[in-house]
Every structure is written in structure tokens, then in C-alpha cells.
Amino acid sequence: MHPIMLGNAKFIKHSSIIPQCAIAIGKLFLDLRAPIVLYTNLLVSVRRASELVFDIRLKCISLTGCEVAGASTKTKADKYFKKNILKLGGSDIFIVFYDVDTNKASKWAVVSRINNNGECCIAIKRFIVVENIDDEFF
Structure with a gap:
């Protein structure tokens, strides 16, 4: 709790x-x-x-x-x-599920990673993408 x-x-x-x-x-x-x-x-x-x-x-x-x-x-x-x-040291995760708009998600993934040159406390460090859309996302 x-x-x-x-x-x-x-x-x-x-x-x-x-x-x-x-x-x-x-x-x-x-x-x-x-x-x-x-x-x-x-x-x-x-x-x-x-x-x-x-x-x-x-x-x-x-x-x-x-x-x-x-x-x-x-x-x-x-x-x-x-x-x-x-x-x-940060280890924020960006999770992408199968029902996502992959174009929009990939654009936000880039913004989330390079925000403030990646020196932001909420900059994404790891990406988890479901297998059936990984080619589409990356």
C-alpha cells in the first residue's frame, strides 16, 4: 500500500x-x-x-x-x-501495444527520447513493442 x-x-x-x-x-x-x-x-x-x-x-x-x-x-x-x-539513472519505459497508431507512437517515441537531449528525468530509455507490430513501429 x-x-x-x-x-x-x-x-x-x-x-x-x-x-x-x-x-x-x-x-x-x-x-x-x-x-x-x-x-x-x-x-x-x-x-x-x-x-x-x-x-x-x-x-x-x-x-x-x-x-x-x-x-x-x-x-x-x-x-x-x-x-x-x-x-x-533513469529507466523509463515506452510500451507500444498492438492497437496503437504506430505512426503517431513512433513520432512520440522519438520526442520522448530526445527531449532535452535525453537529459530529461522522464526521457525514455527502453522500448517494449509487441512482436506483431515491431517492424511497423521501428
Whole structure:
């Protein structure tokens, strides 16, 4: 079961290049009339977010990012015996099923892979295409 479903509050520091996404996700929680304390966006600097690892009120640290940020976060979290969850290096998947418009899907696949030179946290890294349309897709 997801920690939010159990009532655990989330403090999220999104990448500074996607504040609009962070705000949109926060708005979804408000639209669902979730308790205001359940989900909070931290629109703060990386340095300030890094200092939050030391806050005794936070019981778990989760990071999606690069290996360098992960190593730094893990070192700090381990020092204070905090649980930590790291998703590093990216491995987003683009799945193509048999009923898809392959022309449209292949165009979006290219855009999804090369967005921001592939340095975007949601850039597609792997493609899974059902066998009977793989020639058509690629």
C-alpha cells in the first residue's frame, strides 16, 4: 500500500526545471480535497533540500535523480539512520501495444527520447513493442 494511503505526509522537492509539474500535482491533491498537510511541494534550492535530510521530523528520504545526488543523499540519510529510497539513472519505459497508431507512437517515441537531449528525468530509455507490430513501429 502506498504511504500516502496510510496517511503519511509527503514533502516533495521536484527538479527546478519542472515547477509547473510540481504545482499541477499539488493542485490534484487539493482538487481531491486531500488534507492540506498530506502533500507539500518544496520549491526550494538543492542546497536547502539537502539540509532537510537532517530534520528529525522526516523519517524517510526518497530521491529520483543522478548517481552523484543519490550517493550524497544516501550518505547523509545513513548517517542519521533514515530509510532512503533511490531511483537513479533513469529507466523509463515506452510500451507500444498492438492497437496503437504506430505512426503517431513512433513520432512520440522519438520526442520522448530526445527531449532535452535525453537529459530529461522522464526521457525514455527502453522500448517494449509487441512482436506483431515491431517492424511497423521501428
